[in-house]
Amino acid sequence: MFYPGKVHTISSESEGGKTWLAMSAVLDELDALNHVLYLDFEDDEGGIVGRLLTLGGNPKAIRERFHYLRPEDALGTGIHLDDLMDILRTHKPTLAVLDGVTEALTMHGMNPNDNADVAAFGRMLPRRFASAGAASVSLDHVAKSTENRGRYSIGAVHKLNGLDGAAYVLENRKPFGVGITGKSTLRIAKDRPGQLRKNALPSSSGMFWAGDLVLTSHPEGFSEVAVEAPHEASNAFQPTVYMGRIMAVINDRGPLSKRLIRAAVTGKAMTIDSALDQLILDGYLSEATPHTKLKEWVVDDVA
Numbered sequence: 312m313f314y315p316g317k318v319h320t321i322s323s324e325s326e327g328g329k330t331w332l333a334m335s336a337v338l339d340e341l342d343a344l345n346h347v348l349y350l351d352f353e354d355d356e357g358g359i360v361g362r363l364l365t366l367g368g369n370p371k372a373i374r375e376r377f378h379y380l381r382p383e384d385a386l387g388t389g390i391h392l393d394d395l396m397d398i399l400r401t402h403k404p405t406l407a408v409l410d411g412v413t414e415a416l417t418m419h420g421m422n423p424n425d426n427a428d429v430a431a432f433g434r435m436l437p438r439r440f441a442s443a444g445a446a447s448v449s450l451d452h453v454a455k456s457t458e459n460r461g462r463y464s465i466g467a468v469h470k471l472n473g474l475d476g477a478a479y480v481l482e483n484r485k486p487f488g489v490g491i492t493g494k495s496t497l498r499i500a501k502d503r504p505g506q507l508r509k510n511a512l513p514s515s516s517g518m519f520w521a522g523d524l525v526l527t528s529h530p531e532g533f534s535e536v537a538v539e540a541p542h543e544a545s546n547a548f549q550p551t552v553y554m555g556r557i558m559a560v561i562n563d564r565g566p567l568s569k570r571l572i573r574a575a576v577t578g579k580a581m582t583i584d585s586a587l588d589q590l591i592l593d594g595y596l597s598e599a600t601p602h603t604k605l606k607e608w609v610v611d612d613v614a
Contacts (some may be wrong), residue, residue, distance in 0.1 A: 312336065312538075313446035314504055315405065317476030318437045320412075322451045327481040328495040328524045329450045330354070333408050334362050335536045336448070341372040346402040348445065349379045350395075350436070352411030352418065356381060359410075365534045378402060385419045386436065399443040407440035412451040433473050446476070453480065477502045481524060492527045496520065497538060505598065512541045513588030553578055553586035558595065558608035566601035 313319050313336065321329040340347050351359060356379050363373055378398050386392055398404070409415060413423050415436070421428035440447035478501035487493030498518040502508050511519035520541045527535045553576065560575045561567060567575070569587060576583050587602070596602040 312477075312507070313406065313448055314476045314506075315446050316441050316444050317504070318433065318441050318447045318449075318474050319476040319478065320449045320451050320474060321479045321481065322453045322500075323481035323495065324453055324483065326487060327453075327483045328487060328493070328526065329481055330359075330362070330410060331487070331526050331536055332479075332481065332497070332524050332538070333410070333448060333450060334359075334366055335538070336406060337377065337408065338363065338366060338368050340404075340406045341368065341376055343405075344376070345405040346376045346378065348398055348402075348404040348407040348440065349377065350386075350407070350409045350415075351379065351381050352409070352414040353450075354410065365532070366536055367533060376402075378404065382415075382418065396439075399440070399445070403443070404440075404445045407443075407445040407447050409437060409440075409447070409449040412449050430473055441475075474501055475503050477504075477507055479521065480518065484523075487526050487528070489528050490530050492525065494526075495524045497522050497524050508598065510540075513585065513592055517584070550582055550586040550589065553582055554590050554595075555608060557583070557586055557590060558604070561596065561602065561604050566597075566603040568600050568602070572602065 321332055323329045337347050337349065349359060359379060360373060360377070363377070364370065380395065380398075386395055399407075412432075416423045416428065416432055419432060419435070421432050423429065437447045437449050477499060480498045480500050481495040482498065483493070483495045485492065485494040497520075498514050499507055499511055499521050500518050502519075507521065508519045511521045514520040522538045522540050525537050525539055529535070556576045556578070557572055560572065564571075564575070569584070572587060573580050573583050587596070590596045591598050591602070595604065595606055595608060597605055
């Protein structure tokens, strides 16, 4: 889910499940006998460790290999940075989580809406974690308005453009709470290395459906978290007519960008994009642009 030595983000609205998803990744690393760094600008140690224990985390593993920091001052220079670097050098964590990007930027006197500030902050903390070999994962908020949200975390565009790993977006479907089962859809907004989308399905806004985060809270006081794999609906619509039209254009003109495919194929842009995504997913066209034919189109009923 996360690439070693790369920078990632998980974004959602409040109570969308991003911290629970991070907790799941933390436990996976602890179970593998690895060290984890957790830099928290939102919660406190009791809250985070409490979540790990609720999910069945081993107290000894948490005590020995989970390194929690709750900064009260900026970490850019001086003794605070030295303490942080000492953890990275001594314990070599495989996962480093930064919880609360907006709060961290504010503490460091930076503007979340300024691309230069966001880039500088990325070099100061998230990219420093990645340079030490850890999968660097920052937890962030999305815009409250779904119309203005798109693939971005709240604030500057560089939050997405500056990543060299993956960016995930969580959309809550069923609320999380004590004694109930909650669910959030997990989508891939960006996958720079390109190894994650092949296990996902095309989704809205150019994103890919990576699965569903499911958190089950049991009356006995413990919880279980899992990411359920995406699945095709048995009656899922396949835009085969448009897929055939795209393949015909590619056969005639050679590799094309999405923009040129839209211009050459008659129909609604959304349907054309869906057909293009399906062709990529099915291995007919390359994911990289310009989209190149990888194998022959085999559906006979093409308009």
